[in-house]
Amino acid sequence: MSELSFEQMLEESLKTIRTGEVVTGKVIDVKDDEIVLNIGYKSDGIIPRNEYSNDNSLDLRTVVSVGDEMEAKVVKVNDGEGQVALSYKRLAADRGNKRLEEAFNNQEVLTAKVARVLDGGLSVVVEETRVFIPASLVSDIYERDLTKYAGQEIEFVITEFNPKRRRIIGDRKRLMVARKAEMQRALFERINVGDVVEGLVKNVTDFGAFIDLGGADGLLHISEMSWGRVENPKKVFKTGETLKTLIKDINGDKIALSLKFPDQNPWADAAVKYAAGNIVTGRVARMTDFGAFVELEPGVDALLHVSQISREHVNKPADVLTIGQVIEAKIVDFNEADYKISLSMKALQAPPAPKEAAPAEDADVADVDVEAVAAQLAEEAPEA
Secondary structure, eight states: OOOOOHHHHHHHHSOOOOTTOEEEEEEEEEOSSEEEEEOSSSSOEEEEGGGTOSOTTOOGGGTOOTTOEEEEEEEESOOSSSSEEEEHHHHHHHHHHHHHHHHHHHTOOEEEEEEEEETTEEEEEETTEEEEEEGGGTOSSOOSOOGGGTTOEEEEEEEEEEGGGTEEEEESHHHHHHHHHHHHHHHHHHOOTTOEEEEEEEEEOSSEEEEEOSSSEEEEEGGGSOSSOOSOGGGTOOTTOEEEEEEEEEETTEEEEEOOOGGGOTTTTHHHHTOTTOEEEEEEEEEOSSEEEEEEETTEEEEEEGGGSOSSOOSOGGGTOOTTOEEEEEEEEEETTTTEEEEESGGGSOOOOOOOOOOOSOHHHHTOOHHHHHHHHHHHSOOO
């Protein structure tokens, strides 16, 4: 029996490896673009930068040190230069695929950082495996600009898993819809008409503001924004501000809100302040052809009819009044049931002085003795 040479015995003592196998080795050298591993084989293993990370600018010396132990996947037993081509990235991807497959089967909620914002959605990485979340599945509302998600950690579920076609789809919208449904259920269980609730102004329109109450939106209509008159809601409220409102009505999943708190109702003591006969000061708020509406205080308007503006004839209010003008008037009627008050400026104006009798035009005529003239005429008349 022939004796084996030292080289043959050494070679036989070394393990054999195959393409696709996972090996463990110790780092014996690190350069900026490659890692050299002693894997217990006759040749060292090499991990180039592009097989360690997708970041082509990464300096491997910042993440790996000599002496570290690493696992890697065999890409080629002989890379053409007598060394073993290894990949850390592919091993991580295999493990990532397995992790994502488990999450897909169990519908597990995953958390990952957004790696890239794409034209059609977001790309996240789970254990070196990319997951694509289409724009339509990023949120439960349409979002034109997704750049705000860059670098953020988000939660999602895997709704499609096909690694062979490199198609792994995530869904964040499903989680948001489910959570909002739960929040909505909890909200409607605890609120009642008449409650005062706090929310965030979500959107302001010409007709009102939508308030996020945490689970559902409530509508604060323009007519419920104040006891006074609101011309433009966008000048009163700002998106994102916190607001306390009164729940006026709940109809199914619709919530009507109000800022007309009963204890602030200006009509509560109006019967005393605006009793007939009282003299008040107000601001001309708006005008029509038949009269002017005067704001006595926010929420209390009174009508000054065109016939009550002046003792002189007024064709239309705009001929003598202007919007914003402050006037003084007398309350001539108070109708608490219909919230109507009538004013008169004319009642405060002094009546015109009486006209003097016109003087006689001819004093001689005034002194004529009518009876004497009649007698004279009778004597001068011819007999029949």
